[in-house]
Amino acid sequence: MDGLAATLVILDYAAVAVFGASGALAAARRKHDIVTFGFFAAITGVGGGTLRDLLIGAPVFWVGRPGYILVCLAAAAAVWSFGWGRRREVSLLWLDAVGMAAYSVVGALKALSLGVPPFSSVVMGVLTATFGGVLRDVLADEPSVLLRRELYVTAALAGAIGFVLLRWMDVPVMAAGLAGFAAAFGLRAAAIVFNWSLPGFPGRGPPEDERA
Template sequence: MTPLTATAELARPENVLPLLDFAGVAVFAATGALAAARQKHDLVTFAFFAALTGVGGGTVRDLLIGAPVFWVKDWWYIAICLGAALGVWVIGARTWRFRALLWLDAIGLAAYGVLGAAKAASYGAAPLICIVMGALTASFGGIVRDVLAHQPSILLRRELYITAALLSATLFVALKAINLPTLVAVLLAIAAGLALRAGAILKGWSLPAFPSAPQRF
């Protein structure tokens, strides 16, 4: 197989999306393990946090669209979660690890926004439902992780979070609607969502808050 042929094979939808799925699970699982590290839990709890964060959003998505739950069919997903937990444990205490949590979460958010939308589309969901499933897939695991770690939920902060997943999912659906190649659509959609989330992390970007009622004297 020539390099050009190999690249073409990787760009096929049936190859792009599974690779993205494994990568997304690994990234989110690592954020779960990092959250356990912040609370100084043991290795078993690391594994639990990693697995729940890694597969939580995808599990809810599959149940809602009537698909077989992905990690039940393929044990590699849980193995990846356990590997991510062990990796974080082996790395140990590092000054940069909690900053890594933010950025790994941002990458997972953008990637899973695309993946959730793509899987919903493969089960015949309407474009709007695909976008909703993308946001759900990307955010649910992180929300559960924060609850378990006794951290303030990202939903209660004004900085852009689910909006980044919505952007990734929406852009992917739109680009596929105009028949753009899957690999190009995936890369552009992930880049857009990641850029938006990066702006929230670095610059504090947020949506306008609901205005307060005027004071009456």
């Protein structure tokens, strides 16, 4: 395995662990049992990559490599053991930003490597980076990342677009990947620090008699 491949594998496992921990934290807020911790962690950790592989017709990445699920379960056990105090949750917010940025690139790279067109590869990068979080929020009955105005999906989109565009320009994979990661993480970090969000729809709502 060359250096680039090894780096991508490490990023892949690290992102799964981070997302798995975020799923376990969602279970902790609801005071669920240890089995539910593991279920939330696994769904969140591998959800985005599973959807990507199904859509592009690739073997689902964790089926032949159970280490991914084991990493999720280890993250769930760590959250169960050490709790979810405010400091850990803030730290995880930043780790989640790192995982999201890495997955926006890894997802797009896998799609490109299998001959998926550039536009669709961008979509695969965004789905890989965000779909696990969507599943987590649905299961935990929390507002979905898709319904929040904070810059999260937008950051993943920036990372995937940046990476795919640079690869289209024949920039080496490592350089393109670092640039895509920096774009996604930088935008997400700015959103966390400065509370950036997208503007809401400026139009008027429906008349009073049409509202639910």
